[in-house]
Amino acid sequence: xxxxxxxxxxxxxxxxxxxxxxxxxxxxxxxxxxxxxxxxxxxxxxxxxxxxxxxxxxxxxxxxxxxxxxxxxxxxxxxxxxxxxxxxxxxxxxxxxxxxxxxxxxxxxxxxxxxxxxxxxxxxxxxxxxxxxxxxxxxxxxxxxxxxxxxxxxxxxxxxxxxxxxxxxxxxxxxxxxxxxxxxxxxxxxxxxxxxxxxxxxxxxxxxxxxxxx
Amino acid sequence: xxxxxxxxxxxxxxxxxxxxxxxxxxxxxxxxxxxxxxxxxxxxxxxxxxxxxxxxxxxxxxxxxxxxxxxxxxxxxxxxxxxxxxxxxxxxxxxxxxxxxxxxxxxxxxxxxxxxxxxxxxxxxxxxxxxxxxxxxxxxxxxxxxxxxxxxxxxxxxxxxxxxxxxxxxxxxxxxxxxxxxxxxxxxxxxxxxxxxxxxxxxxxxxxxxxxxx
DNA sequence: CGACACTTTGAAGAGGTTCAACTGGTGTGG
DNA sequence: CCACACCAGTTGAACCTCTTCAAAGTGTCG
Numbered sequence: 001x002x003x004x005x006x007x008x009x010x011x012x013x014x015x016x017x018x019x020x021x022x023x024x025x026x027x028x029x030x031x032x033x034x035x036x037x038x039x040x041x042x043x044x045x046x047x048x049x050x051x052x053x054x055x056x057x058x059x060x061x062x063x064x065x066x067x068x069x070x071x072x073x074x075x076x077x078x079x080x081x082x083x084x085x086x087x088x089x090x091x092x093x094x095x096x097x098x099x100x101x102x103x104x105x106x107x108x109x110x111x112x113x114x115x116x117x118x119x120x121x122x123x124x125x126x127x128x129x130x131x132x133x134x135x136x137x138x139x140x141x142x143x144x145x146x147x148x149x150x151x152x153x154x155x156x157x158x159x160x161x162x163x164x165x166x167x168x169x170x171x172x173x174x175x176x177x178x179x180x181x182x183x184x185x186x187x188x189x190x191x192x193x194x195x196x197x198x199x200x201x202x203x204x205x206x207x208x209x210x211x212x213x214x
Numbered sequence: 215x216x217x218x219x220x221x222x223x224x225x226x227x228x229x230x231x232x233x234x235x236x237x238x239x240x241x242x243x244x245x246x247x248x249x250x251x252x253x254x255x256x257x258x259x260x261x262x263x264x265x266x267x268x269x270x271x272x273x274x275x276x277x278x279x280x281x282x283x284x285x286x287x288x289x290x291x292x293x294x295x296x297x298x299x300x301x302x303x304x305x306x307x308x309x310x311x312x313x314x315x316x317x318x319x320x321x322x323x324x325x326x327x328x329x330x331x332x333x334x335x336x337x338x339x340x341x342x343x344x345x346x347x348x349x350x351x352x353x354x355x356x357x358x359x360x361x362x363x364x365x366x367x368x369x370x371x372x373x374x375x376x377x378x379x380x381x382x383x384x385x386x387x388x389x390x391x392x393x394x395x396x397x398x399x400x401x402x403x404x405x406x407x408x409x410x411x412x413x414x415x416x417x418x419x420x421x422x423x424x425x426x427x428x
Numbered sequence: 429c430g431a432c433a434c435t436t437t438g439a440a441g442a443g444g445t446t447c448a449a450c451t452g453g454t455g456t457g458g
Numbered sequence: 459c460c461a462c463a464c465c466a467g468t469t470g471a472a473c474c475t476c477t478t479c480a481a482a483g484t485g486t487c488g
Contacts, residue, residue: 117334118292121292176478412466432486433484437481441476441478450467453467
C-alpha cells in the first residue's frame with residue numbers, strides 16, 4: 001500500500017534496512033560527510049543526529065537542499081558525483097552502503113529496486129514541496145511550515161528541538177537570518193509559539209500554524 | 215556511463231521507450247491531462263508539444279512545478295494519486311503506459327527498474343535546481359536561467375520558441391507577470407536578448423546569460 | 429569571568445509586488 | 459479588407475516585504 005509522503009518518509013524503506021553496513025561512522029557537529037563534486041560511492045542513512053545537504057553559488061550564496069533526520073536517506077545520486085555537500089548539523093552517526101552493492105541488489109531483487117524508487121520519489125516529493133514553499137509563500141508561512149515539518153519528522157509533539165542554526169533555517173527557506181529571527185519573534189508575540197531557548201520551540205497554537213501553511 | 219542532468223534529460227530513458235502504448239492522445243492548448251488528486255493510473259511521455267505541471271494554494275497562488283518538452287516524462291508518482299495537475303501548454307500529443315504495467319516490468323527486468331530510477335532521479339535533480347533558483351536567485355537570474363533551460367531542452371540554438379505565457383513563466387519562477395515582463399525588456403535593453411515577437415526570444419549574448427546563472 | 433559566536437533588534441534601502449492604465453497583436457464580423 | 463473587440467503583454471507609480479548594514483544582547487565554553 002502506498003502511503004502519503006510524511007508517513008512514507010518516516011517509515012524505513014522496505015528491503016533496504018538490512019543491507020546497510022554494520023559500522024556507524026560518527027561525525028561531529030559541522031563536519032563534512034561528503035562534498036559537492038566528490039565521487040558518490042556511498043548512500044547514507046541517518047542513524048542519529050541530523051544532516052544538511054546544500055549547494056553554494058559562486059558568490060557565496062548558499063541554498064540548503066534538505067534536512068535529514070534519523071531514518072532518512074541521503075547521498076543517492078543519478079550521477080556518479082555528488083551534486084551537494086552533506087554536513088552533520090549535530091553530532092551524528094550514519095550507516096553507509098556502497099552504491100555498487102545497491103545497484104547489484106536492485107538488479108537482482110524487485111523489492112530492492114522498488115525501495116530505491118521509493119527513496120528517490122520521496123526525495124522528489126519533498127523537493128517539490130520545497131519549491132512550492134520558496135516560490136509562493138511568505139516569510140511567515142515558510143517559517144511556520146519548517147517548524148511543523150521538523151516537528152513531524154522528529155516525532156515531536158508540542159516541544160521541538162531545533163537542530164539547526166538560524167543561518168541554516170534561512171538558507172533552507174531562501175531568507176536572511178534576520179528575517180528568520182524577526183519572524184520567529186513575531187510568531188512568539190502572536191502567541192503561536194514560544195521560544196524558551198534559541199534551539200527549543202514550543203508549538204502553542206498548532207492549528208493556527210497549520211492554517212498558514214495549507 | 216552516467217551523464218550530467220541536461221544530457222540525461224534529453225536522451226530517452228533506456229528500456230522504457232518500447233513499452234509505451236502506440237496510441238498518442240492529443241490535447242489542445244490549456245487542456246487538462248490529469249488533475250491533482252486524481253488516480254495516478256498512467257505515466258506519460260510528451261511526444262510533441264509541451265506540458266506544465268502545477269499545484270495551487272487555497273488562495274489561488276499557483277506554483278508551476280515543471281515544464282515538460284518532447285521526450286520528457288511526467289505523471290510518475292510514488293502515491294497512487296497525482297500530486298499535481300498537468301495541462302498542455304500548446305497542442306500536445308503524449309504517450310501513456312499503465313502504471314501497473316510499469317511496476318510489473320520493473321519487477322521483472324532490472325534495466326526497466328533502472329530506467330524508472332533514472333527518470334525519478336532526473337526529476338529530483340531538476341527540482342533541486344528549481345529550489346536553488348527560487349531560494350537564492352534574483353528575478354533577472356531566474357529569467358535568464360529559464361530561457362537557457364528552454365533553449366537546451368528544446369534543442370534550440372540562438373532562437374527560441376517560448377511555448378508558455380508570461381503567467382506560466384512567472385508561476386514557475388516564483389515572480390509576478392509584471393516582473394517577468396520588465397525583466398525581459400531590461401534584458402533586451404541591455405542587448406542580451408531580442409524579442410521579435412512575444413513568444414520568440416533570440417539569445418544575443420548567451421555567455422553573458424550563462425554568467426548570470428552560474 | 430571574559431571572549432567569541434550566534435541571535436536579536438533597529439533603521440534605512442532595494443527589489444519585487446500591486447494596482448491601474450496603456451499598447452499591441454489576433455481573430456472575427458461587417 | 460478594414461474596424462472593432464478582446465486578451466496578453468507592457469509600462470508606470472506607489473507601496474510593501476524582505477534585505478542590508480549596524481549595533482546591542484545572549485549564551486556558551488574555555
